[in-house]
Amino acid sequence: MSDRIYNWGIVGLGRIARKFAEDLQRLPNARLHAVASTSHERAAAFAADFGATHAFGSYEGIVSCPDLDVVYIATPHVLHFENAMMCLENGLSVLCEKPFAMSAFQAHRMVETAHRNRVFLMEALWTRFIPAVDYAIALVDQGEIGPIHTVKSDFGFKMPFDPQSRLFNKALGGGALLDIGIYPALLALLVLGKPESEDIQATASFGPSDVDETTAFTFNYPGRAMALGHATLAATTPVEAWLHGTLGTIYLHPRWHHTQKIRVSLYEGRNMTEREVDLPYEGWGYHFEAAHVMQCLEEGWLESDKLPLEFSVELAETLDAVREKIGLSYE
Numbered sequence: 001m002s003d004r005i006y007n008w009g010i011v012g013l014g015r016i017a018r019k020f021a022e023d024l025q026r027l028p029n030a031r032l033h034a035v036a037s038t039s040h041e042r043a044a045a046f047a048a049d050f051g052a053t054h055a056f057g058s059y060e061g062i063v064s065c066p067d068l069d070v071v072y073i074a075t076p077h078v079l080h081f082e083n084a085m086m087c088l089e090n091g092l093s094v095l096c097e098k099p100f101a102m103s104a105f106q107a108h109r110m111v112e113t114a115h116r117n118r119v120f121l122m123e124a125l126w127t128r129f130i131p132a133v134d135y136a137i138a139l140v141d142q143g144e145i146g147p148i149h150t151v152k153s154d155f156g157f158k159m160p161f162d163p164q165s166r167l168f169n170k171a172l173g174g175g176a177l178l179d180i181g182i183y184p185a186l187l188a189l190l191v192l193g194k195p196e197s198e199d200i201q202a203t204a205s206f207g208p209s210d211v212d213e214t215t216a217f218t219f220n221y222p223g224r225a226m227a228l229g230h231a232t233l234a235a236t237t238p239v240e241a242w243l244h245g246t247l248g249t250i251y252l253h254p255r256w257h258h259t260q261k262i263r264v265s266l267y268e269g270r271n272m273t274e275r276e277v278d279l280p281y282e283g284w285g286y287h288f289e290a291a292h293v294m295q296c297l298e299e300g301w302l303e304s305d306k307l308p309l310e311f312s313v314e315l316a317e318t319l320d321a322v323r324e325k326i327g328l329s330y331e
Contacts (some may be wrong), residue, residue: 001248002298003140003328004298006029006032006067006069006292006297007031007033007034007060008068008071008244009033009034009035009036009054009068009072010032010034010068010071010072011072011073011074011075011097012036012061012073012075012083013037013074016074018046018072019284019286020048020072020286021046021049022050022283022284023283023286023287023290024287025116026282026283026287027287027290028222029294030291031051032051033053033054033065033067033068033069033180034052034053034054034056035047035050035054035055036056036059036060036062036109037055037059038054038058038059039047039058040055040057041057041132043056043231054137056277060084060086062087062092063092066144066182067085068114069093070092070093070094070095070297071092071093071327072094072095072096072124073095073096073097073124075097075318076166077173077179078102078174080099081102081106081110085109085110088110088114088117088121091117091119092119093119093120093121094114094121094122095122095124095185095290095293097185098124098125099123099173099182099284099316099319100312100315102173102178103316103320104319111309111312111313114302116205119260119302120293120296120301120302120303121309122293122296122303122307122312123307123315125286125307125312125315126286127187127258128186128190128307129255129256129285129288129305129306130257130258130285130288131255131260131279132252132256132259132262135260135277136252137191139264140278140284142244144245144250145190145243145246145248145264146189146247146248147223147225147241147245147246147268148192148195148225149223149224149225149245149246150225150227150243150244151187151191151228151239151241152227152242153184153187153188153230153241153256154231154236154237154238154239154240154245155184155232155237155239155255155257156180156232156234157236157237157241158234158235158236161207161208161209163208167179168213168233169209169211170330174331175211175213175233176211176233177215177328178188181229181231181319182319183231183257183319184227184228184230184317186315187227187241188218188229189314190225191228192219192221194317194318195219195227195318195321196219196323197324199219199220199278200217200218200219200220200321200322200325201217201218201220201325202216202218202326203215203217203326204327205234211281211328212326213230213232213233213234214233215230215231215326216228216230216231217229235249236251238254240253240256241256241257244276245292248264248272249264249265250263250264260278260279260280261277261278262276263277292304292306
């Protein structure tokens, strides 16, 4: 990569935005240039904390910012489409937090707009760029554990019910599926691809705010392969993942979606050989996706080769299918 410094903007200044800004400081060719919030006071404080030159008291303000290279969208789920479209229509490259959109229809619109305006767009599925996860996927692609027959993963944490929290507020896109169930779905698609709608089974339990507090799903694939996923806001679970193949198993240690260690177990008759692979890193792990985005911009690409837009659309279509199965709908 050249010595060019890329100017980042952030729209939405919550907890994840702060972690992302902290990780940007680990990249010598990245600079936080502008931030935007619904509160100018909050934006100014955030900008002061991270040395950003520009602070805007409205999301719309960022589109007028000079010398901006790429914008990270970190607003609540229901605003991702609106905020990303605003940037794309104004010629700004976008890294949009997951879920990409509230529906596959919105995801298609975002992709079409990015293509029409010839600007870069990627979903911020940071898990895809975590070194240990990336290595595990590479081993699968290389046939290290043979054809995959089962992918199994969970993600759960106990959250006290608060109807105003984004996790439980339906108006903010709350619920387990879109917030954390997306991770087991992501792993299934990375390893086995997109399931057909008729091959998806799912069940959920709903809380008093009419969003799913727990969702479990099974994706069935040709050749008797399957993916099992579980997400819950009602219990703290191990947050582990297993990739089972005909020749062995890859275990992703907790918390698997940003793990620093995997275990590779290979069958030798009735015996098994095991090796642990440690891939430690500092920071939260968001700098890996940010570095990839800047590499894409450096190459002049309009989408990622590791996380193409077609994948994000297929993930959105899969989540739509799960929501249909469990009876979860949003305005």
